[in-house]
Structure formats: C-alpha cells, structure tokens
Amino acid sequence: MSLDTTYQGRNFRSVGTRPLRPDGVDKVTGRARYGADFNMPGQLVARILRSPHAHARIVRIDTSRAEALKGVKAVVTAADLPDLTEGDQGLFNTLENCMARTEVLYDGHAVAAVAAIDARVAKQALKLIEVEYEVLPHVTDVDMAARPDAPKANGTAPNIAKQTEFGHGDVDAGFARADVIVERSFLTEQTHQGYIEPHACVASCNSDGTAEMWVCTQGHFVYRQTCASLLGLDVSKLRVTSSEIGGGFGGKTHVWAEPVALALSRKAGRPVKLVMSREEVFRASGPTSATSIDVKIGATKDGRITAATAHLRYSNGPYADGWAEMGAMTSFACYDLENVKTVGSEILVNRPKVAAYRAPSAPMAAFAVESAVDELAQKLGIDPVEFRIQNAASEGTRSSYGPVYGPIGIGPTLEAAKAHDHMKAPLGPNQGRGMACGFWFNFGGQTCTDLNINADGTVTLAVGTVDVGGSRASLSLIAAEELGIDYKDVKAVVADTATLGYNDMTDGSRGTFSSSMATISAARNAIEVMRQRAALIWDIPVEDIDWEDGHAVARGENYGNLPPLSVADIAAEAGTTGGPIAGHSEIVADGAGVSFATHICDVEVDPETGSTRIKRYTVIQDAGKAVHPSYVEGQYQGGAAQGIGWALNEEYVYGEDGRLQNPGFLDYRIPVCSDLPMIDTQILEIPNPNHPYGVRGVGETSIVPPLAAIANAISNAVGVRMTHIPMSPPRILAALDREKAG
Amino acid sequence: MRYERPATIEDVTALLASGGEKSFVLAGGTDLLVRMKNDAFEADLIVDIKAIEGMSDVTRTADGFEIGAAVPCAALGENAELSRVWPGVVEAANLIGSTQIQGRCTISGNLCNASPAADSVPAMVAAGALARIAGPDGRRTVPVQDIPQGPGKTSLRKGEFIEAIVLPDPGPRSGDAYLRFIPRTEMDIAVVGVGVQLTLAEDGSIASARVALGAVGPKVIEATEAAETIIGTRLDQPALDALAAVCSEVSTPIADKRGTVDFRKQVVGVLAARAAKIAYQRAGED
Structure with missing residues (x-):
C-alpha cells in the first residue's frame, strides 16, 4: 500500500510524550557497544x-x-x-x-x-x-590559496576548483535604490565536528x-x-x-x-x-571548511532590503568535492529578497579533505550575512528583530536559492523572539545581546523499514537509519501512535545491511523524518494484515473491520457482540490465519520541510582580557511536530553548544610548515560544561504539509545561527564589529586595541 | 622498562643514579603516563615514590609546612590550616587539570615537569617556597625557582629528586593569590599565570612583596622590579598601573597556538594587578 504522506492532523496519544530512550540504560551503565x-x-x-x-x-x-x-x-x-x-x-x-x-x-x-x-x-x-x-610547496590558507601565484594544492588542478551561483533579480539596480549599504568581509577558521568517539x-x-x-x-x-x-x-x-x-555530526x-x-x-x-x-x-578526518566571505546588503530608510550579494570562499582540503554550494544556497534563505546573488567558491588547500558538519557550510554563511544584517539594522536605527521580521521570507516567497516556500517558520520564530522574556531582560556592565536567524534544507531520501508483530503482540521495529540523536525512541513512539499500542510494547533496532533494504545514511536531519514516514507506512501495512486476520478469525468481510486504539473492531450493528481483538489476540492466531504478521515499507521520503531558527544570546566580555562568557542563550526553532520533545530540545541545545565552541575558541592552527599544531582537545578547545549556561529552548510546531504527522528534521538548523548571534552579542558588548571567528580572547583584545588606536 | 617501588629515599636515589637516561620518578603520573601513552618516549626505569613513609604527608613544622612529593593537589585543598595560611598556593594547585587529575597530581611533579605554564609554580615562587632535594650525595635545599631551567629542563642532577616542598610561615598581615588566564573556564592550560604574595606593615602599607609570572617566558619569572613598584604603597591605582606595566615589560613570551606576544604581555599586567588586589585584601584580613 503506498503511503499518503499529506499532513492529516490528529490528536496524538504517544507522539509528543517524553518516555525514556530504549538505549539509555545501556549508555549510562557503560554496557552500550561503540x-x-x-x-x-x-x-x-x-x-x-x-x-x-x-x-x-x-x-x-x-x-x-x-x-x-x-x-x-x-x-x-x-x-x-x-x-x-x-x-x-x-x-x-x-x-x-x-x-x-x-x-x-x-x-x-x-x-x-x-x-x-x-x-x-x-x-x-x-x-x-x-x-x-x-x-x-604547500598552501593552507583559504585566501592565500585563491591568489593566482599560490602553490597548487593538488597536482595541476586550479586551487579555485568550483564555482556555483544562485539568485534572481538585478542586484545593481537594487543597490542603486538603497539608502544605506553595508559591505564587509568575514573570516571563519576551520573547525572539527569534535565527536567524542x-x-x-x-x-x-x-x-x-x-x-x-x-x-x-x-x-x-x-x-x-x-x-x-x-x-x-x-x-x-x-x-x-x-x-x-558517540557523535558524528556529519563526520x-x-x-x-x-x-x-x-x-x-x-x-x-x-x-x-x-x-x-x-x-x-x-x-x-572530517573538518569543515575555513571561509572567507564578502557580503553586501542595501536597504531603504524604512527598512526594506533592496539587494544582497555574497561571495563565499570555502577551503576544501585537496579535493574539489566540498560544500561551498550549500553556503551559497543558504546565505539569504531567511529573507524575502527582490534582488539577490550569491557565489560559492571551493578552494583547494593542503588540509584534510573536508567533510559534512551539521548543516554543512550554513553556519559560516549565516555568520557573515546575519552580522551584516545586524549592522544594517543598527545603521538604520531599526530594532534588529523588527528589521528581520520586515524582510523575512514567508509562504509563497521565492527563496534566494530558487524554490518557492510552503508554510515556513522564520516569521513565527522571529515573532516568538520578539515576545520572549529574554529580549527584555536587563543587561549588566560589559554585557551585550545579539540575535540571529538560521536556515537548513533538511533531507528525506531512501528508506526501508520492517515492522514485525511478535507472537505476544509486541512489536519489533527494524530501521536502517543509524540512531544519532534518540531516533529509536522517536520511531517507537511513532509505531505506538500509528498502531494504537503502548510505547513500551515497541522495540526499535538498527538492522544491519544484510537484513534490511538499502537506507541512505543519517544525514540532512533525515533520521526521524524519513524513518518515521517509513514506520507509519509499515504500521499501516501491518494494520491492513491484522484487519485481514481479524476477518478470518471472525469470518466476516474485511471491509467491515476498523482499526481503533490498537484493536480490530467489527463495524456496525450486525457484529455488536464481537469483542474487539487486540494486537496480541490477532498475533496469537497468526499460525492458523496465514503466518507471521509484518508490515514493510520502502520509500523515498520526499518533502522534508525546510527548517528555520532564531537564537538570542547574552555575553559578558572582560575588556581587559578579551575573555567572553555566555550568560544566557535561547533557541527558538520550528520542529514541525516534536515527536519526542526532550530529544528535540537536546538537538537545539547541542547545536547551540557546538556553535558556542566554534564562535569562541575552536580552530585548526597550522604552522608555517603546513603542519597542524593542535591535534588534541587540550589546544582545540571545545566547550566544557562550565563554559555553557543552561540553553533555553522554545519549540514551535508549524506542521510540515508533506509528512503525515507534520514532522520536520530538527538536527542541523540549531548550529546555523550561533556564530552570528554570539558575534552580534560581542559586537554590541564591546562596540566593535567582530568579523573573524573564533572570537578568541587574543582576537577580541586586538580588535579593541585597534579601535582604541583609531 | 623497569618499574620499582622502593621503601626508602636512599633506594630511590640509588636507583635513579644507576638508571639509564630515560629514568623517571613517578608520583601522580599525570604528566609522565600521558607522555608515555602518546609515545613521546620509551622509559628505561620508573621509580614510584608513593610507598615511602611520609612522602604523602603534609607536615606542620615550627616555621612552616612540608609537603611530601607524593601529596596529591586535592589533599592540599582539604588541609584547612594550609589553605588558611597559603590560599594562593592551594588555589593554584587546585586549578591543575580536572578534579580527577587533582586526585593524583602533585606540586613537586608540576615543578619538575618544568612547563613554563605550570600553575602551582608562580604561586610557590611568590610564596618563597623551597624545594628539598635528596640525592646520592645527600640533601640540599634550593628556592623552587632554581629548579626549572627551561621547557622540560630542570637543574636536578643525576640521581636527585625532590622529596618535599617547604612553605615557610609568612608572618602576620600576609596574603597570597594566584590567577591564570585560560580561554575556557576549566580543564585548560595557563596562557598567562601570576602569583603574588604580600606582607603589610602595621600601618597597612605593603612592607614586602613577591611577584612571579608564568607562561610568559621559558621558565617562571620572579619579577622583583614589579614587586618593588608596590612596596610602600597601599595598592592605589598608580601602584597597580606601575605593577601592571613592569610585569608586561619584564615578560618575554612567545607567540604560539595559545596566544600572541602582545596578548600575553598585556594580560600578564592585568592579572598581576588583580592578583595583587586579592593578596592585599587577604593580608588585611590576616
């Protein structure tokens, strides 16, 4: 039976609850096998x-x-x-x-x-x-490598390996109409996904x-x-x-x-x-790119963006299969723009081959664009949230990378930010507040799932998407929801490659999105089988049997005295009604709804040492439907935590000799617990029209806004625009000294 | 590789004297074992000193404290008397690594590791600490700043090891403090470290002072000229500014993955002033 994936709306019984994850006990007792x-x-x-x-x-x-x-x-x-x-x-x-x-x-x-x-x-x-x-001869720096006289990083291939362009309208005409233009260049250093395992x-x-x-x-x-x-x-x-x-994040x-x-x-x-x-x-293994990005945005006095351009150079490592294109596509995806143009360039350098890192390429693009948007709002004297609301994309907007949006969450996340307590909280000395928006596409892809009804009526769900963030719990909730049974009666496992059909990998925030679609489909197929078995048990036409609350129910007056059959009742008769009961699903999960977030951040900067502390952090993001809200919040917090590390301290440091100087967690500084405040989250649920339960991927968008939100907060705290990530203490102190020196 | 766990100091020195070039003393092992696991070298001989009586004790003597070479830093923090008299030294020792590391690591080891960024060393130098050395030819006692000679190099001779650190009583109206700069909040290594010790005259002015700077030169710097700028003052702003300026001036840092020359020179002055304020306040309460 093919699945109707249209969002149907329903009163959920299991989805939206917060049960313990099935892999939790093993993980906290050290029994889990990595x-x-x-x-x-x-x-x-x-x-x-x-x-x-x-x-x-x-x-x-x-x-x-x-x-x-x-x-x-x-x-x-x-x-x-x-x-x-x-x-x-x-x-x-x-x-x-x-x-x-x-x-x-x-x-x-x-x-x-x-x-x-x-x-x-x-x-x-x-x-x-x-x-x-x-x-x-070698070259490790992205801007050096892009120069015509740079040593070639790999054979005779040009270092500027690949260029992609997106946009529409006439940017020159747009800039001509602008009253104020901000034009700036930004740098971000190379970071690693930093998975613990x-x-x-x-x-x-x-x-x-x-x-x-x-x-x-x-x-x-x-x-x-x-x-x-x-x-x-x-x-x-x-x-x-x-x-x-133990963590992957694309790596x-x-x-x-x-x-x-x-x-x-x-x-x-x-x-x-x-x-x-x-x-x-x-x-x-897998670092993400270092970047060098030029952004130009113009707006009218009353706060309407007239044109926007970005040229984004991403260091690739030695091969021309990097991710600059994603940067060029996501740069202005939050905004409704008449005239927009982005160019993404892949630059070959003698560094490790870059790999995907959680919303690959989007955080750096957002850092540059959202910093420029913030500065533009300041120059116009318009509140940064209002300025973004005024220019936000909405349903029907033609995105800067081409497609026309369906119902999307950028406007609602901005309105939620505007209304949030955090925006109104007072700031202390040396403190500053920043906010930024972020976008990620999300992905669906090939997915295959088996749902087996066991002899006692419990359910084994075999999925082919690796569980990186609690998806076994979420998919068990989905199966329980669709079948009308309890979460505790579903056991989800990740099957090996010999026991299930092909599955794309868990990337593009697709794990729960695509496997939930396949699980719903498999459950519906299993229900269909169970209705047929009930028909055999009762000896009545299958058309007269409904599926309600985990039971086959005979419909109408004629069968009034037939008690409903539970999954266990039907499973018990499997041997005499046609054998084992299962539902299967093989799909390409289309229609992964795009995802937007708005982050708010307060920092305190020590003006004498350049040291930054994150005082408060709020993530507001659209989840479509939060299947297991705790793990959705975990994704929001995790993305923000990684973004904080990236923004403040993480960077690959190369010597003149082209060798990496800090290949360890001592001098490659991911945040430790005491570096982070409790990260507040607010889940918005704007249903994805292309998923039966309205689910959108949630894993990646949360890392897109932090670099910009923190940079805007620090810039506001110290009164100097920060343009180089990470904003490590030496970099902040040097920026303050330059400002003092005029 | 040979591992020995002798019961006497004489056995330790005899073993070390006869051991090969790669002979090491093992107390907490938080530097040694990490380096061995990272394949930095293959050890010929490891002499574990933890079985020696008294080596894991903090002893109150008539004129100060003796801290055995195997006393873990966490034990210093649990010693109320030591924490009262030398709060800066104890704080420095309890900044090293993590809680787990502090359960093993020692200030003698921190000194002998001879890292310019060692946290406890500037605090010990400011405190006027002495290192009691045992060797094949007997014992000698030297100021702790005489031990490190540069990154990874010490003045210890073949067969010698530090058996204890001696912290003299500072006298009334005294206080000390140690501050370091790290990019994170913990689990990090000093980009700059400053130890300050002060004793006040009865009128509240500074009678004597010692200032020691870490991670801004190949070894700890005892900044005598910097200390002189605050002697006789009540640590008013001009005194603090002068202290900061001289600390910056006498620092000879390198630029590396942890910080630039400019950053280190600037921050060493900032931290010196801040540490001096804390030490001054502690001295006033003493």
Missing part, C-alpha cells in the same frame, strides 16, 4: 603511518623491514588498494584520501598501514617503514570472498557501498553492522580508515581492528 567495543577471536591491531608533510611527492616506500618484523601479519600501501573507480572522480578522491598514491596532500595523509598481533608490534612496525618524500571498526575478510565489518558510522549502507566499490567486492558479499555512535558519513582495515584483513586473512587516535581524528 565502535571500539567490538572484538573477534584472532583479531589483529592496525596502525596507520601518516605524512609529516603538508605536500610532498612519494619517491619511494619500502615496507620490507616492517613486513619482516615478528608479529606483523600485513602491511598495505596504495598498491594494495588498486584504482577500481573507473573514472568516478568522487570515488577516486575517497580512495586517495584513504591512502595517498603518488603525493601526500596534507599533514596526516595516510601512506601505509600495518596489522600486527598487538599495538606494540604495530607501532614498532610503523617505525620500520621507510618513506622517501620530495617536499613540494574516534573512528573505529573491525573488518573481517573471509577466504570465500565475503567480508563483514562492524563500524561506528552514520550510514552503514553507504559505507558498504563505498567499501565494496573500493575493494572490488559485490555489495551482497560485504555485511556491515553499525555500532552505537561519520564518509569512510576514512575502513577500506584500509578491509585491505589489511584481506591481506592478512584475519580480522583487523582499526581505531583512530584523537590526533589522527583531527589530522586526517
């Missing part, structure tokens, strides 16, 4: 040798001494991962990023790997691998040509696909099981060490465990 918790008999330990150079040609690799070391079972280089990518440039980039081929392209680029009987031998073996490098996997290639992998990932089906392609395996022969995940949507672990296992003929160290995570 990537590094899986072990196999006879497994080997893998270690990777990484480049100490930002850019160099590999003249020679000699692994013979390492191979001769007692206890070493396999050594691999690029030669053991032959190029099977058949002209697929993206796949080739992934392959080369996993193991350098002719050149190393950044500090930390893998050049060889060993599998040995234990970590001590593996580490010893790395020291015995001889690599001769011819050091090449490093990448980890166990790979086991069998002698019959099949292979298995247990791995920490946001998308085991995607890992299977990529690894099978790179290793030359049939997809069916590689079975991938995802572990619990676990890409393979890094997994193909290497498989190659080692294939060569050694034994299972291989590969766990990256924190240093390796920083040097060689």
Whole structure:
C-alpha cells in the first residue's frame, strides 16, 4: 500500500510524550557497544603511518623491514588498494584520501598501514617503514590559496576548483535604490565536528570472498557501498553492522580508515581492528571548511532590503568535492529578497579533505550575512528583530536559492523572539545581546523499514537509519501512535545491511523524518494484515473491520457482540490465519520541510582580557511536530553548544610548515560544561504539509545561527564589529586595541 | 622498562643514579603516563615514590609546612590550616587539570615537569617556597625557582629528586593569590599565570612583596622590579598601573597556538594587578 504522506492532523496519544530512550540504560551503565567495543577471536591491531608533510611527492616506500618484523601479519600501501573507480572522480578522491598514491596532500595523509598481533608490534612496525618524500610547496590558507601565484594544492588542478551561483533579480539596480549599504568581509577558521568517539571498526575478510565489518558510522549502507566499490567486492558479499555512535555530526558519513582495515584483513586473512587516535581524528578526518566571505546588503530608510550579494570562499582540503554550494544556497534563505546573488567558491588547500558538519557550510554563511544584517539594522536605527521580521521570507516567497516556500517558520520564530522574556531582560556592565536567524534544507531520501508483530503482540521495529540523536525512541513512539499500542510494547533496532533494504545514511536531519514516514507506512501495512486476520478469525468481510486504539473492531450493528481483538489476540492466531504478521515499507521520503531558527544570546566580555562568557542563550526553532520533545530540545541545545565552541575558541592552527599544531582537545578547545549556561529552548510546531504527522528534521538548523548571534552579542558588548571567528580572547583584545588606536 | 617501588629515599636515589637516561620518578603520573601513552618516549626505569613513609604527608613544622612529593593537589585543598595560611598556593594547585587529575597530581611533579605554564609554580615562587632535594650525595635545599631551567629542563642532577616542598610561615598581615588566564573556564592550560604574595606593615602599607609570572617566558619569572613598584604603597591605582606595566615589560613570551606576544604581555599586567588586589585584601584580613 503506498503511503499518503499529506499532513492529516490528529490528536496524538504517544507522539509528543517524553518516555525514556530504549538505549539509555545501556549508555549510562557503560554496557552500550561503540565502535571500539567490538572484538573477534584472532583479531589483529592496525596502525596507520601518516605524512609529516603538508605536500610532498612519494619517491619511494619500502615496507620490507616492517613486513619482516615478528608479529606483523600485513602491511598495505596504495598498491594494495588498486584504482577500481573507473573514472568516478568522487570515488577516486575517497580512495586517495584513504591512502595517498603518488603525493601526500596534507599533514596526516595516510601512506601505509600495518596489522600486527598487538599495538606494540604495530607501532614498532610503523617505525620500520621507510618513506622517501620530495617536499613540494604547500598552501593552507583559504585566501592565500585563491591568489593566482599560490602553490597548487593538488597536482595541476586550479586551487579555485568550483564555482556555483544562485539568485534572481538585478542586484545593481537594487543597490542603486538603497539608502544605506553595508559591505564587509568575514573570516571563519576551520573547525572539527569534535565527536567524542574516534573512528573505529573491525573488518573481517573471509577466504570465500565475503567480508563483514562492524563500524561506528552514520550510514552503514553507504559505507558498504563505498567499501565494496573500493575493494572490488559485490555489495551482497560485504555485511556491515553499525555500532552505537558517540557523535558524528556529519563526520561519520564518509569512510576514512575502513577500506584500509578491509585491505589489511584481506591481506592478512584475519580480522583487523582499526581505531583512530584523537590526533589522527583531527589530522586526517572530517573538518569543515575555513571561509572567507564578502557580503553586501542595501536597504531603504524604512527598512526594506533592496539587494544582497555574497561571495563565499570555502577551503576544501585537496579535493574539489566540498560544500561551498550549500553556503551559497543558504546565505539569504531567511529573507524575502527582490534582488539577490550569491557565489560559492571551493578552494583547494593542503588540509584534510573536508567533510559534512551539521548543516554543512550554513553556519559560516549565516555568520557573515546575519552580522551584516545586524549592522544594517543598527545603521538604520531599526530594532534588529523588527528589521528581520520586515524582510523575512514567508509562504509563497521565492527563496534566494530558487524554490518557492510552503508554510515556513522564520516569521513565527522571529515573532516568538520578539515576545520572549529574554529580549527584555536587563543587561549588566560589559554585557551585550545579539540575535540571529538560521536556515537548513533538511533531507528525506531512501528508506526501508520492517515492522514485525511478535507472537505476544509486541512489536519489533527494524530501521536502517543509524540512531544519532534518540531516533529509536522517536520511531517507537511513532509505531505506538500509528498502531494504537503502548510505547513500551515497541522495540526499535538498527538492522544491519544484510537484513534490511538499502537506507541512505543519517544525514540532512533525515533520521526521524524519513524513518518515521517509513514506520507509519509499515504500521499501516501491518494494520491492513491484522484487519485481514481479524476477518478470518471472525469470518466476516474485511471491509467491515476498523482499526481503533490498537484493536480490530467489527463495524456496525450486525457484529455488536464481537469483542474487539487486540494486537496480541490477532498475533496469537497468526499460525492458523496465514503466518507471521509484518508490515514493510520502502520509500523515498520526499518533502522534508525546510527548517528555520532564531537564537538570542547574552555575553559578558572582560575588556581587559578579551575573555567572553555566555550568560544566557535561547533557541527558538520550528520542529514541525516534536515527536519526542526532550530529544528535540537536546538537538537545539547541542547545536547551540557546538556553535558556542566554534564562535569562541575552536580552530585548526597550522604552522608555517603546513603542519597542524593542535591535534588534541587540550589546544582545540571545545566547550566544557562550565563554559555553557543552561540553553533555553522554545519549540514551535508549524506542521510540515508533506509528512503525515507534520514532522520536520530538527538536527542541523540549531548550529546555523550561533556564530552570528554570539558575534552580534560581542559586537554590541564591546562596540566593535567582530568579523573573524573564533572570537578568541587574543582576537577580541586586538580588535579593541585597534579601535582604541583609531 | 623497569618499574620499582622502593621503601626508602636512599633506594630511590640509588636507583635513579644507576638508571639509564630515560629514568623517571613517578608520583601522580599525570604528566609522565600521558607522555608515555602518546609515545613521546620509551622509559628505561620508573621509580614510584608513593610507598615511602611520609612522602604523602603534609607536615606542620615550627616555621612552616612540608609537603611530601607524593601529596596529591586535592589533599592540599582539604588541609584547612594550609589553605588558611597559603590560599594562593592551594588555589593554584587546585586549578591543575580536572578534579580527577587533582586526585593524583602533585606540586613537586608540576615543578619538575618544568612547563613554563605550570600553575602551582608562580604561586610557590611568590610564596618563597623551597624545594628539598635528596640525592646520592645527600640533601640540599634550593628556592623552587632554581629548579626549572627551561621547557622540560630542570637543574636536578643525576640521581636527585625532590622529596618535599617547604612553605615557610609568612608572618602576620600576609596574603597570597594566584590567577591564570585560560580561554575556557576549566580543564585548560595557563596562557598567562601570576602569583603574588604580600606582607603589610602595621600601618597597612605593603612592607614586602613577591611577584612571579608564568607562561610568559621559558621558565617562571620572579619579577622583583614589579614587586618593588608596590612596596610602600597601599595598592592605589598608580601602584597597580606601575605593577601592571613592569610585569608586561619584564615578560618575554612567545607567540604560539595559545596566544600572541602582545596578548600575553598585556594580560600578564592585568592579572598581576588583580592578583595583587586579592593578596592585599587577604593580608588585611590576616
């Protein structure tokens, strides 16, 4: 039965409640199994040798001494991962990023790997691998790399790798009509997703040509696909099981060490465990881009924006498959603009290949645009919330990236901000308030789900989207809601790649959105089966049976004395009415509703040290429908917390030698608990018209406004416009000194 | 690698004297074990001093305190008498790492690790602390600032180790304070650190002062010229300004991933003035 996905509105019984998550007890007692918790008999330990150079040609690799070391079972280089990518440039980039081929392209680029009987031998073996490098000129800075005389980051490819443009109208004419124009340039430094769990996997290639992998990932089906392609395996022969995940934020949507672990296992003929160290995570896995952004916005005296442009340069690492396009698309998505143009440029640098990071590219674009919007409101003497309300997009607005909006939440989040206590609270000395808006697309994608009715009437829900933020709880609520049963009678699991059809990975805030759609569909299919079974039990036409509150109910006067049949009643008769009862669903979840948020932030800046403390923080965001409000709030708070770290302290620091100087949590400063206030949240529910329950993705939008909200708050506190993220104490103090010096 | 856990100081010095180049004393291990796990080196010999009697004690003597080399920093905070007499030293010790780290780490270890950014060292220097050293040729006692010689380098000779830190009684009308600058609120490493100790004359003016600066040079700086700017004053604004200016002037920081030269020079003066105010207030209450 195909699913009617139109929002229907209903009085929810389970959805919107806050039960404990099914994975909670295991996680707080340490019983939950993360990537590094899986072990196999006879497994080997893998270690990777990484480049100490930002850019160099590999003249020679000699692994013979390492191979001769007692206890070493396999050594691999690029030669053991032959190029099977058949002209697929993206796949080739992934392959080369996993193991350098002719050149190393950044500090930390893998050049060889060993599998040995234990970590001590593996580490010893790395020291015995001889690599001769011819050091090449490198470039790590995004603006330097964009200059015509810059060293090429990767072969002969131009550093300005790809350019995309969006917009409509005539911006020149728009600026000509403006009474006030703000034009500024902004910089943001490179940050890492900062997940607590490093990448980890166990790979086991069998002698019959099949292979298995247990791995920490946001998308085991995607890992299977990529690894099978790179290793030359049939997809069916590689079975991938995802572990619990200690954070991903986009960084676990890409393979890094997994193909290497498989190659080692294939060569050694034994299972291989590969766990990256924190240093390796920083040097060689998924940071997001550093950026350099020019913004220009003009408005009339009465506060109407007449034109807006942005040129956004995103550093990519050495490959032309970054995320600048997303920045160009999201820049002005909050506003209703007659004339708008954005250009996104991908810039190659000798830094790690960038990966998705929670609403990839949008936070930096929002920082630049929302800072300029704030300054424009100040120049016009209009309240920043009012100015945004006046220019906000609404239903029917043609967005700056093309599509025409349906019902959206930007206006309501701004009105909620205007009415919020936070906006009226008094500020102390050295304190400032800022606010900013943010947008994210959200995504749906391919989704497959099984819902099995067990013999006792309880339900097992098998989903293929990895649970990164409480989705098993949310999907159990959805199944309970649709079937009309209790939450406690549903058990959701994440199935492995051999037991369920293909699922896209958990990205684009799609986990709960798409799998809830598939769960509703599977539940409706199961209900259909149960109605048929009830018809057999009662021996009446199925058309005369309704499904109400978890029971088959015979309709009409004729069957008045038939007591309703519960799920358990029907399940008990499964053996005599046609066998096991299940509902399945295979969908492409279209219609992920776009998501908007408005954040308000109070800071206090020590004018003598440049130190900033976040005093108060409020997130207001549209959830469509909050399935499990606690986990929606958790997403709002988590995005704000990551944004606070990004805004204030987090940054990759590279030396002149092109080497990363702070690959660890001591000098790459994510916030600690005492750095953060309790982050207040307000959930708005503007139903997504394309989801039966009105659900929108909620995972990513919350990281989009913080950089700008905090920058606006600090700028208001110190009276100097901050244009460089992170706003670390030395940067703030230097800005204050420059201002004093005039 | 050899691990020993001797019962006497003589055994420690004998082991260290005969050990190879990579011989280390283990007390809390919060620097040593982390470096070993990070593959910074492979140790030849580790001598654990925690089994030695008295090494984990804080002793009140006739003229001060003796803090055994294995006393964890958390124990300093739990010692009411020490916290009353030397609040700045105790605060500095309890800024190191996290609560868990403070349960293991020691001020002797903090000193011997010889990091320019060590939190307890400027506080100890300001307090006039002494390091009692045991070695194959007997004992000697030196001011703590004589121990670090530069990042990771100490003046300890082959076979020597610090058995205790001695904090002398400061006398009446005294107070001390330590402040550091970190970008976060905790779990961080000093970008700048300042220790100040003051003793007041009966009329409330500053009779003597010591100022020590951390993380603004290759080793802790005892800023005698800075201390002189406030002696004889009641810490009025001109005195504070002069203190800040001299602290900035005598600092010789580097620019690195934690901060620029300008930032460190500026903030060291700010913190010196703030720490002096706290020490002055404490001295007035003493």
